[in-house]
Amino acid sequence: MKSLVFFDFIWVLIGVNGFGSVYNSGKVEFSEKPLGYKEPPIINVIEASDGNGATCLPNYYPLQDYDPMNPKSVPTYNLPKYDESFRVGPNLELDPDVKILLDSLTLEEKAGQMVQIQVGMFLGCDGLINVTAVEAIIDEWKIGSVFEATQNHGGRWNINSPQRFANLSNTIQSIAIRKGSKIPLIWGLDTIRGANYVKGATTFPAPVNIAATFNPIHAYNSGSIGAKDTRAAGVHWAYSPLADINRQKLWSRNFENFGEDPFLVGQMVYQNIKGLQGNYKLDRSKVAACIKHFIGYSDPQNGKDRDPTHIPLQELAEYFIPPFKKAIDAGVATVMEAFGQLNGQSIAISKKILRNLLRDQLNFNGTLITDWGEVNAQWERYFTAFDIDDSTFQALSNTSIDMSMTADDIEYANSTINLVKSGKIPISRINESVGRILQLKKDLGILQTPYSNPSLIDTVGSAQDVELARNAARESIILLKNDCNVLPISKKDKVLFVGAALDSIGYITGAWSVHWQGATELEGNDVFGGYGESILDGIKKITGDSVNYIRGYNVSGFKVDDYDHILQLARKADKVVFCLGEKPSTEGIGDIDTLSMARDQYEAVKNVAEQTSTPIILLLAQNRPFLLGELSKSACGIINANLPGPYGGLSVAEILYGEVSPSARQPYTYPKFDSQAQLVYYTPIANNYDPEFSFGQGMGYNNISYSQITVNSTDLRPGSPISISITATNNGKWIQNEPALMFTTQKVKREYVPERHRLRSFRKQRILPGESKTFKFSLSAEELSFIDEKLDSVTSEGPVIITINAFNKNSMSTLIYLHER
Ligand SMILES: *[C@@H]1O[C@H](CO)[C@@H](O)[C@H](O)[C@H]1NC(C)=O
Ligand SMILES: *[C@@H]1O[C@H](CO)[C@@H](O)[C@H](O)[C@H]1NC(C)=O
Ligand SMILES: *[C@@H]1O[C@H](CO)[C@@H](O)[C@H](O)[C@H]1NC(C)=O
Ligand SMILES: *[C@@H]1O[C@H](CO)[C@@H](O)[C@H](O)[C@H]1NC(C)=O
Ligand SMILES: *[C@@H]1O[C@H](CO)[C@@H](O)[C@H](O)[C@H]1NC(C)=O
Ligand SMILES: *[C@@H]1O[C@H](CO)[C@@H](O)[C@H](O)[C@H]1NC(C)=O
Ligand SMILES: *[C@@H]1O[C@H](CO)[C@@H](O)[C@H](O)[C@H]1NC(C)=O
Ligand SMILES: *[C@@H]1O[C@H](CO)[C@@H](O)[C@H](O)[C@H]1NC(C)=O
Ligand SMILES: *[C@@H]1O[C@H](CO)[C@@H](O)[C@H](O)[C@H]1NC(C)=O
Numbered sequence: 038m039k040s041l042v043f044f045d046f047i048w049v050l051i052g053v054n055g056f057g058s059v060y061n062s063g064k065v066e067f068s069e070k071p072l073g074y075k076e077p078p079i080i081n082v083i084e085a086s087d088g089n090g091a092t093c094l095p096n097y098y099p100l101q102d103y104d105p106m107n108p109k110s111v112p113t114y115n116l117p118k119y120d121e122s123f124r125v126g127p128n129l130e131l132d133p134d135v136k137i138l139l140d141s142l143t144l145e146e147k148a149g150q151m152v153q154i155q156v157g158m159f160l161g162c163d164g165l166i167n168v169t170a171v172e173a174i175i176d177e178w179k180i181g182s183v184f185e186a187t188q189n190h191g192g193r194w195n196i197n198s199p200q201r202f203a204n205l206s207n208t209i210q211s212i213a214i215r216k217g218s219k220i221p222l223i224w225g226l227d228t229i230r231g232a233n234y235v236k237g238a239t240t241f242p243a244p245v246n247i248a249a250t251f252n253p254i255h256a257y258n259s260g261s262i263g264a265k266d267t268r269a270a271g272v273h274w275a276y277s278p279l280a281d282i283n284r285q286k287l288w289s290r291n292f293e294n295f296g297e298d299p300f301l302v303g304q305m306v307y308q309n310i311k312g313l314q315g316n317y318k319l320d321r322s323k324v325a326a327c328i329k330h331f332i333g334y335s336d337p338q339n340g341k342d343r344d345p346t347h348i349p350l351q352e353l354a355e356y357f358i359p360p361f362k363k364a365i366d367a368g369v370a371t372v373m374e375a376f377g378q379l380n381g382q383s384i385a386i387s388k389k390i391l392r393n394l395l396r397d398q399l400n401f402n403g404t405l406i407t408d409w410g411e412v413n414a415q416w417e418r419y420f421t422a423f424d425i426d427d428s429t430f431q432a433l434s435n436t437s438i439d440m441s442m443t444a445d446d447i448e449y450a451n452s453t454i455n456l457v458k459s460g461k462i463p464i465s466r467i468n469e470s471v472g473r474i475l476q477l478k479k480d481l482g483i484l485q486t487p488y489s490n491p492s493l494i495d496t497v498g499s500a501q502d503v504e505l506a507r508n509a510a511r512e513s514i515i516l517l518k519n520d521c522n523v524l525p526i527s528k529k530d531k532v533l534f535v536g537a538a539l540d541s542i543g544y545i546t547g548a549w550s551v552h553w554q555g556a557t558e559l560e561g562n563d564v565f566g567g568y569g570e571s572i573l574d575g576i577k578k579i580t581g582d583s584v585n586y587i588r589g590y591n592v593s594g595f596k597v598d599d600y601d602h603i604l605q606l607a608r609k610a611d612k613v614v615f616c617l618g619e620k621p622s623t624e625g626i627g628d629i630d631t632l633s634m635a636r637d638q639y640e641a642v643k644n645v646a647e648q649t650s651t652p653i654i655l656l657l658a659q660n661r662p663f664l665l666g667e668l669s670k671s672a673c674g675i676i677n678a679n680l681p682g683p684y685g686g687l688s689v690a691e692i693l694y695g696e697v698s699p700s701a702r703q704p705y706t707y708p709k710f711d712s713q714a715q716l717v718y719y720t721p722i723a724n725n726y727d728p729e730f731s732f733g734q735g736m737g738y739n740n741i742s743y744s745q746i747t748v749n750s751t752d753l754r755p756g757s758p759i760s761i762s763i764t765a766t767n768n769g770k771w772i773q774n775e776p777a778l779m780f781t782t783q784k785v786k787r788e789y790v791p792e793r794h795r796l797r798s799f800r801k802q803r804i805l806p807g808e809s810k811t812f813k814f815s816l817s818a819e820e821l822s823f824i825d826e827k828l829d830s831v832t833s834e835g836p837v838i839i840t841i842n843a844f845n846k847n848s849m850s851t852l853i854y855l856h857e858r
Pocket of ligand 1: 077078079080081082083084203204205207208
């Protein structure tokens, strides 16, 4: 740890004085690398077959090769610990050595730094690295960044082992430091819940599951393991977390964010960034996080990805901005702007959003990147610009975008050069962005050590990490209904299991794993290479027996077995578990028109409910909350597992069989009708809130009873917070991880309609059978302020109800009074 500080310091001296260098970039001389190598560490990989002498892969290549290599996955490991107790984040001022490097660059070199291309541009038609292409692109356009994983862009392998990924990234870096501006590239990747694009890396449950745990340690762990495994591959930048709030249940990307509540999202985002970044200016097992999508992306009116959003500024400030603010408080290094438009204005060229709001009001000092192709989209898709030069001009002159994720071309660099040369864009604007990019590279250690750290590779897939992912999954499964104690299932019960998602690791993981749209049908479970288990595998592990399973319907809910056969099997069973899944998808590919469930699947359950007396358990393992209709009444038990990930199979089985008592809560409102697709629990108090399942709903197998709430004062005034406490007793026989959620409701709020409830705090504690635990919260008048029409934050006096566990059977409440002074 000391030596890293030392080398950072030395680097400054060398940069200024130019002596003692090991490798001379021709611009600034790089010091001895802290890890002790000047050339890339050679990571040998098993070469691809020569494809029977064919130069290029066939056009249609559905089943990519399986990488025969696996990480060593040492069972346990220790990494150096860095102090993470203080805020580490981007500064406005550049370090002196970064400034020297910036000043040494030509206009062309600066413009190149501002471009990010996808890695497919570095591959040949054989799906392997094309050194000629890498050299040409870097030499001619001096690009500063690359992103993505090869499997999504014509790569030979369906997913790269960390060795192969590092071999590729190191090869590219060794070209980058000799060609073009001779500055190493920064590599970005959608590591959204663990390094989901690296073979063997520990994939965590989807962020929506992390939210359901109401335990932010899992957001931290998912970030921290994800950072390490990403860094093992030679990648430095994770495009996560999403700080969007889930406001539109039709939208395909809800599983990627942390639910519908701004406070919950903020807490999870904060810890996820801490996990990803930690002490990232020193710790080389960390990456830069990137909060996205700034802003308003998650509420498309008709539910389709990238469709227009219309959000009054007051609402934007009250609900959408706070999680981003929390991310900036955490020290997030980078931000990604949102696709599309907000209130009619195109975001990627909006001065109001990307300068006034992000830089001037929120004080964000780090690097701002566009989402995929958003500069080109101005003239190609949104028609807000005449051509690429006009698009680039608007982005540069009106916003503070630093890097354009052009993805497939270098036009942005060319336009930038043209615009500066013709005097339309001042060089100071270019300096501003390139300075931030170079500083980010220095902060991440890329300028000192462009290569991957090979000692991290052996830790990828360690049992130590897998246990953290399993724990997260265990705490993320929501028990919503349990009539007549149908759950947990006893090992003696004869159970019929129905549904394709039970037999698939990919279906319970979702998109952004292996591939952009998830593992493919052809790949099945094989592509996970043993890194994970299906729910059926989990059940077998617990019962030690074969499982009475029939697919019934495919993952999209279409019939594949004779339904009379299901009826026969159901009649012979003590219980039937129907698993209702959803084909993995995200972005536009995941667009849907209705939350109605596929007809065949619905009928399969309805038949059994109407024609047998066998109790039914619904197990939901899906991205979106499909409407349950009558099934919610006919089922005795309902479990919502969302997308627990490749290590969630065992966790789901443990919950089903009562090895673990469930402890999760709904992080979003589960609608009953399509008309409720945009219903959230913080709807105005007079509005109807009668969804299928409420926000915060969920229970365990134990009877947990709560004492009365005590407050140390019933008068709440600005500057003097009150403390609130309540005691929970576990009257059951299981150990219970119990979350207590504290909500407030302002009963009267003059002029502004109060919301039904607002979550202000939550805690989770482990309570042994027979034990009682006290939950303590504090509440300030400032937390009860809201944004008024003038966009000021105000408090308005009135009676306030404090409710613990609103929407649950054991909820408790008490009354206080909020004063303005
Ligand atoms: C990548 O692997 C190949 C094949 O083993 C090897 O020749 C090459 O040196 C490796 N490159 C790097 C940068 O590790
Ligand atoms: C950005 O930098 C300025 C100047 O150094 C500093 O005052 C401000 O607090 C920084 N913003 C954040 C969010 O850290
Ligand atoms: C590699 O790139 C060069 C230059 O772009 C191109 O001419 C060549 O065809 C590419 N090779 C393959 C195998 O695609
Ligand atoms: C771009 O900046 C100009 C000049 O400040 C302003 O008139 C225009 O509204 C801005 N456009 C956008 C999309 O913000
Ligand atoms: C760069 O811009 C110039 C001027 O508009 C244009 O003539 C040239 O074709 C562009 N080059 C590329 C590679 O797009
Ligand atoms: C921008 O950078 C150049 C060196 O690349 C420097 O000469 C110039 O002073 C800077 N301009 C401004 C306005 O910051
Ligand atoms: C499910 O079956 C339907 C009807 O046969 C078919 O169109 C669809 O592609 C299948 N979906 C999956 C994911 O297998
Ligand atoms: C839960 O336990 C408490 C305390 O023993 C008891 O009063 C209550 O009736 C129980 N509730 C249920 C639903 O069994
Ligand atoms: C109530 O508790 C809070 C938090 O512990 C404390 O700051 C406050 O002074 C207490 N108020 C009273 C009236 O005791």
